[in-house]
Amino acid sequence: xxxxxxxxxxxxxxxxxxxxxxxxxxxxxxxxxxxxxxxxxxxxxxxxxxxxxxxxxxxxxxxxxxxxxxxxxxxxxxxxxxxxxxxxxxxxxxxxxxxxxxxxxxxxxxxxxxxxx
Numbered sequence: 622x623x624x625x626x627x628x629x630x631x632x633x634x635x636x637x638x639x640x641x642x643x644x645x646x647x648x649x650x651x652x653x654x655x656x657x658x659x660x661x662x663x664x665x666x667x668x669x670x671x672x673x674x675x676x677x678x679x680x681x682x683x684x685x686x687x688x689x690x691x692x693x694x695x696x697x698x699x700x701x702x703x704x705x706x707x708x709x710x711x712x713x714x715x716x717x718x719x720x721x722x723x724x725x726x727x728x729x730x731x732x733x734x735x736x737x738x
Contacts, residue, residue, distance in 0.1 A: 629733050636729060640722040644692060647715050654708045655689055693719060 694712040
C-alpha cells in the first residue's frame with residue numbers, strides 16, 4: 622500500500638478529532654455563558670449533555686437560539702450586561718482554534734489533491 626495516503630488519512634483524522642473537540646468545548650463554555658445570561662430559564666439543567674436541554678433551549682427567542690447553535694461564538698450587542706469576561710475570553714480563544722482547524726482542513730485537502738492524485 623501507499624504509505625503517504627495512510628499518513629494523509631491519519632493526519633486528517635487527527636485534525637477532525639481536534640475540530641470536534643473544540644466544537645464540544647465551545648458548546649460547554651457557551652452553555653455556561655447562556656446559563657449566566659438566563660439564570661431562570663436554565664435552573665434545572667446542569668449540563669449541555671442533559672437530554673432535556675433541547676426542550677429548555679427552545680424557550681429562547683430565535684436570535685438567541687441561532688446564537689447558541691452557531692459553530693462560532695460572536696458577541697451580540699443585545700447582551701451588554703455584565704457577563705463573565707473570563708468565559709468570553711475563553712470562547713474567543715476557542716474561536717481562533719476552530720478557525721485554525723478549518724484552515725488546516727482546507728490546506729490539508731489541497732495538499733492531498735496535489736500529492737496523492
